[in-house]
Amino acid sequence: xxxxxxxxxxxxxxxxxxxxxxxxxxxxxxxxxxxxxxxxxxxxxxxxxxxxxxxxxxxxxxxxxxxxxxxxxxxxxxxxxxxxxxxxxxxxxxxxxxxxxxxxxxxxxxxxxxxxxxxxxxxxxxxxxxxxxxxxxxxxxxxxxxxxxxxxxxxxxxxxxxxxxxxxxxxxxxxxxxxxxxxxxxxxxxxxxxxxxxxxxxxxxxxxxxxxxxxxx
Amino acid sequence: xxxxxxxxxxxxxxxxxxxxxxxxxxxxxxxxxxxxxxxxxxxxxxxxxxxxxxxxxxxxxxxxxxxxxxxxxxxxxxxxxxxxxxxxxxxxxxxxxxxxxxxxxxxxxxxxxxxxxxxxxxxxxxxxxxxxxxxxxxxxxxxxxxxxxxxxxxxxxxxxxxxxxxxxxxxxxxxxxxxxxxxxxxxxxxxxxxxxxxxxxxxxxxxxxxxxxxx
Ligand SMILES: [Zn+2]
Numbered sequence: 001x002x003x004x005x006x007x008x009x010x011x012x013x014x015x016x017x018x019x020x021x022x023x024x025x026x027x028x029x030x031x032x033x034x035x036x037x038x039x040x041x042x043x044x045x046x047x048x049x050x051x052x053x054x055x056x057x058x059x060x061x062x063x064x065x066x067x068x069x070x071x072x073x074x075x076x077x078x079x080x081x082x083x084x085x086x087x088x089x090x091x092x093x094x095x096x097x098x099x100x101x102x103x104x105x106x107x108x109x110x111x112x113x114x115x116x117x118x119x120x121x122x123x124x125x126x127x128x129x130x131x132x133x134x135x136x137x138x139x140x141x142x143x144x145x146x147x148x149x150x151x152x153x154x155x156x157x158x159x160x161x162x163x164x165x166x167x168x169x170x171x172x173x174x175x176x177x178x179x180x181x182x183x184x185x186x187x188x189x190x191x192x193x194x195x196x197x198x199x200x201x202x203x204x205x206x207x208x209x210x211x212x213x214x215x216x217x
Numbered sequence: 218x219x220x221x222x223x224x225x226x227x228x229x230x231x232x233x234x235x236x237x238x239x240x241x242x243x244x245x246x247x248x249x250x251x252x253x254x255x256x257x258x259x260x261x262x263x264x265x266x267x268x269x270x271x272x273x274x275x276x277x278x279x280x281x282x283x284x285x286x287x288x289x290x291x292x293x294x295x296x297x298x299x300x301x302x303x304x305x306x307x308x309x310x311x312x313x314x315x316x317x318x319x320x321x322x323x324x325x326x327x328x329x330x331x332x333x334x335x336x337x338x339x340x341x342x343x344x345x346x347x348x349x350x351x352x353x354x355x356x357x358x359x360x361x362x363x364x365x366x367x368x369x370x371x372x373x374x375x376x377x378x379x380x381x382x383x384x385x386x387x388x389x390x391x392x393x394x395x396x397x398x399x400x401x402x403x404x405x406x407x408x409x410x411x412x413x414x415x416x417x418x419x420x421x422x423x424x425x426x427x428x429x430x431x432x
Contacts, residue, residue, distance in 0.1 A: 033352035050329030051378040058286035072311040096352035
């Protein structure tokens, strides 16, 4: 997979340090599952976290802390983990973090139409931000919309083009308030994206704006 | 430096000699500096290997003495109450034991790995949220990791610790605050100012080697 558009250092730091809402964490974790370069960058940011931990002063633990920890271990009553649960992603398979939220793969997504052939499926996360799967028919446009906050869009299948560039599988676009764009799905296959927003999108045409409260766009 | 011994060792049981030796050497070194020397970090890797290979409780007690009080301090600064910080530190250390075999010294040093466990537990407890994790690579830690890769990664990680200690105090404080989860998104726009390039190239080499071994 040739990934051209990666996560910003700022997002990677926020992911590593635990400063992102769950919805954004999901997009970041899904991209990292597909992208070695960002996996490496995330590991580097984690290493900074390790250095911060190492530089911490010490606060005395309760006197029986070790005994209690041993009890936690024996209470779990599970043998030491031996191997990792690895699920390889195939064509119609989602990366593991996304699978966990969808409860399956592409074929298991429960789509709802939001008009103009575009479908969405909102995934359940904490309320600070929203994350959804979007399915845009090949050759169609997503209504022109501006942003109040930050929108993070990851392409899972197909591709879209907007004023800034072309985004193919694995690519992420970080859109902020300045970007008022109209992504168009390329001809070929439907474009499927995972998109997180920390504020409701603001559609520029009247009808989708009215529909907004209904569809939680 | 505080050395906190598990109660099991205070009450009736002898302190294992390895722990005793560590205590002595820590006392001789005085307060440890943030940038640890090579032997210290590679020593933690060795303790992890003992836990992985023979479920060595003495090695675990040593890791606990070093990391639990630091975790507690880290968690207090992250906004946890004292009892919550105590609990999360204990739970983190329990997970260290439980998941010992997933520790890969070509990808992280022990501090980094423990940090990631504590961070996830913290999000779980304090924010009551799940933290989506990337899919694991299609291979686990190598049975016998390349020692050159292990050493190189440990060295790079230590350089990072030293670089953090060398940052101007205000900047270092900003980086630390970010990892305590104490920064708004806009504040994070500030670069950490840490040289991440070399550790990235180290990680990239190790990853490529693993991929090569797979094919
Ligand atoms: Zn990437």
